[in-house]
Amino acid sequence: xxxxxxxxxxxxxxxxxxxxxxxxxxxxxxxxxxxxxxxxxxxxxxxxxxxxxxxxxxxxxxxxxxxxxxxxxxxxxxxxxxxxxxxxxxxxxxxxxxxxxxxxx
Amino acid sequence: xxxxxxxxxxxxxxxxxxxxxxxxxxxxxxxxxxxxxxxxxxxxxxxxxxxxxxxxxxxxxxxxxxxxxxxxxxxxxxxxxxxxxxxxxxxxxxxxxxxxxxxxxxxxxxxxxxxxxxxxxxxxxxxxxxxxxxxxxxxxxxxxxxxxxxxxx
Numbered sequence: 365x366x367x368x369x370x371x372x373x374x375x376x377x378x379x380x381x382x383x384x385x386x387x388x389x390x391x392x393x394x395x396x397x398x399x400x401x402x403x404x405x406x407x408x409x410x411x412x413x414x415x416x417x418x419x420x421x422x423x424x425x426x427x428x429x430x431x432x433x434x435x436x437x438x439x440x441x442x443x444x445x446x447x448x449x450x451x452x453x454x455x456x457x458x459x460x461x462x463x464x465x466x467x468x469x
Numbered sequence: 470x471x472x473x474x475x476x477x478x479x480x481x482x483x484x485x486x487x488x489x490x491x492x493x494x495x496x497x498x499x500x501x502x503x504x505x506x507x508x509x510x511x512x513x514x515x516x517x518x519x520x521x522x523x524x525x526x527x528x529x530x531x532x533x534x535x536x537x538x539x540x541x542x543x544x545x546x547x548x549x550x551x552x553x554x555x556x557x558x559x560x561x562x563x564x565x566x567x568x569x570x571x572x573x574x575x576x577x578x579x580x581x582x583x584x585x586x587x588x589x590x591x592x593x594x595x596x597x598x599x600x601x602x603x604x605x606x607x608x609x610x611x612x613x614x615x616x617x618x619x620x621x622x
Contacts, residue, residue, distance in 0.1 A: 427571075436585070
């Protein structure tokens with residue numbers, strides 16, 4: 365399986381922090397078939413992404429299989445300052461998870 | 470003596486049981502937060518019912534959907550939903566997908582009404598954004614033409 369990683373970029377724009385996160389994940393729908401064997405490829409997708417700022421959840425995303433492979437997520441929130449830590453973590457339907465942190469620049 | 474050890478044993482195991490169930494409850498609650506029935510629903514109304522408790526939405530001009538008019542590749546359709554309202558949640562549904570609910574975002578109190586992500590679309594469909602604001606459900610729609618589907622094709 366692909367290496368588990370999250371790339372986060374967070375930037376202040378005025379008083380609003382803009383966070384962009386890119387996760388590497390196959391996001392299999394469970395509907396696709398392996399062309400050679402004709403067997404269905406089992407579903408493997410991120411269910412939940414939690415974005416935290418200073419221990420407070422700023423965004424909780426619930427995803428279905430319709431989110432694209434190697435998902436991208438972007439959102440904005442108020443109340444952050446330069447140098448603050450942003451934590452992004454996800455967990456998928458196979459019980460795998462990943463967490464990454466970044467500082468607001 | 471025997472009875473005493475027996476009692477001690479039950480108390481200890483009882484305590485263990487409580488601790489174990491408390492420990493087990495936490496991850497279960499996290500899992501419960503993921504609305505499985507809403508994602509499994511095959512119809513938009515059923516998905517909204519399961520996700521937000523109601524499927525009656527009213528159209529709003531204050532929700533902007535930024536998505537391509539024609540998506541060349543249905544596997545990666547970049548979308549951005551933004552609204553000026555103080556939104557509690559933003560959900561995205563795709564009318565023609567096997568399960569219409571694509572993603573749902575619960576926003577914190579300081580989070581702006583803005584989310585951007587990329588979704589898969591099986592074929593040309595309506596993109597529906599549902600924003601929960603002040604207990605009301607508001608929606609906006611945009612049709613996206615898909616030339617190559619995103620479901621294996």
